[in-house]
Amino acid sequence: MSSPIPRKERAHCSGKSKRKYDEMVKEKRLFKTQAALFDISAAIGLHDRKKTELESPVQLVQSYSVDRDGVLTTVLLHISPELSGSAIMRELEKYAEYGVSKIYDRVIELGISDVADLDLVEWLGIEG
DSSP: OOOSSOTTOEEEEEHHHHHHHHIIIIISOOSSOHHHHHHHHHHHHHHHTOOOOOSSEEEEEEGGGSSTTSHHHHHHHHHOTTOOTHHHHHHHHHHHHHHHHHHHHHHHHHTOOSGGGGOHHHHTTOOO
8 A cells, every 4th residue: 555645745843843853863862763753753642632833844854764654644544534645744743743742851851761761651541
């Protein structure tokens, strides 16, 4: 199945969030790539059903490197079935914008130096 996100798109974040991505990926090395952090950030936003508008958007990564398996898009289209094309990426960006701030705040609050210490299952209240 081909992705409903045009793969020539680029994923964006706010300038403020770009600094958070850089710190958690390049400096702290909590995540291997910015795309991986984007995916988990969008997943958290979708889980919480919260999003944040991007102020002064900057390019983060190519769209082909995010949501590679289409899971985030599937969840998003369940929430907002009217979306298509570039609008899907723009909406994922808003959910990721919320999620990256939530992750960053926890990393700073707890002094986390290993992604396993985020304890996402307990933190997000995910029940098995």
